[in-house]
Amino acid sequence: MEWIRIYEGKAKILFETGERGSVVQRFKNDATAFNALKKGSIPNKGAINCQLSSHLFQFLESNGIRTHFLERISPIDMKIRQLRMVGLEVVVRNRVAGSLVKRLGMEEGTPLAQPILEWYYKRDDLGDPLVNRDHIRILRLAEDAVLAQIGQMAKRANDLLVPYFAERGILLVDMKFEFGTDETGSLFLGDEISGDTCRFWDATTHDKMDKDRFRQDLGKIEENYLALFRRVTRHEPEI
Numbered sequence: 001m002e003w004i005r006i007y008e009g010k011a012k013i014l015f016e017t018g019e020r021g022s023v024v025q026r027f028k029n030d031a032t033a034f035n036a037l038k039k040g041s042i043p044n045k046g047a048i049n050c051q052l053s054s055h056l057f058q059f060l061e062s063n064g065i066r067t068h069f070l071e072r073i074s075p076i077d078m079k080i081r082q083l084r085m086v087g088l089e090v091v092v093r094n095r096v097a098g099s100l101v102k103r104l105g106m107e108e109g110t111p112l113a114q115p116i117l118e119w120y121y122k123r124d125d126l127g128d129p130l131v132n133r134d135h136i137r138i139l140r141l142a143e144d145a146v147l148a149q150i151g152q153m154a155k156r157a158n159d160l161l162v163p164y165f166a167e168r169g170i171l172l173v174d175m176k177f178e179f180g181t182d183e184t185g186s187l188f189l190g191d192e193i194s195g196d197t198c199r200f201w202d203a204t205t206h207d208k209m210d211k212d213r214f215r216q217d218l219g220k221i222e223e224n225y226l227a228l229f230r231r232v233t234r235h236e237p238e239i
């Protein structure tokens with residue numbers, strides 16, 4: 001059966017394949033920043049992010065975190081569980097960076113005594129605003145129990161990923177997760193885990209190895225995505 005495109009976002013496309021319960025997410029080379037005000041393309045980003053995400057989803061699954069990952073079926077295509085997505089972006093932070101520099105007036109790179117969890121309402125037209133539990137309740141984005149479970153899963157994923165990256169000479173500064181439920185109501189980690197959605201710094205030099213290179217015009221973007229991939233997976237991507 002021919003694949004039917006059911007959704008196209010800034011960095012990924014979703015296809016229905018005719019198989020019940022699963023869809024395919026395709027990773028694009030397109031890059032956007034600042035609520036899509038800045039647009040560009042990073043060579044081989046789709047393949048690198050698809051394969052890095054696959055690797056990290058499998059790592060998390062093997063440590064008891066349920067993810068939407070089912071199988072990688074091409075360099076840029078991943079078969080995933082079809083989920084009903086919760087309309088929130090969940091950010092976990094280990095060091096100050098990005099919007100937190102401005103919000104709290106703290107210096108970039110300052111280590112946080114404990115991870116910070118933040119919720120953002122996924123609404124491009126509003127610029128994905130920061131929201132609290134009361135906002136989430138009023139907007140009916142998630143039941144309290146589901147929200148608590150999301151918070152626990154996000155923190156647990158961070159606790160697993162921080163040492164995993166540290167062993168590979170990488171500081172996991174912050175990350176964004178998205179979650180969804182299947183038809184039985186079970187919660188899964190969805191979306192992607194890559195240099196587009198996390199901040200990764202070289203542990204020694206603090207050089208940036210993620211989308212901040214694109215956001216801040218730092219150059220050597222593809223080289224850094226590739227170097228990150230090699231360090232984390234210890235092999236070459238299929239391009």
Ligand code: UDP
Binds near residue numbers: 097099198
């Ligand atoms: N992030 C993301 N998508 C967004 C906003 C943020 O993946 O729409 C990620 C971002 O890459 C970083 C983390 O979430 O790893 C925290 O982002 P922050 O709030 O600092 O916002 P930014 O400075 O990226 O706009």
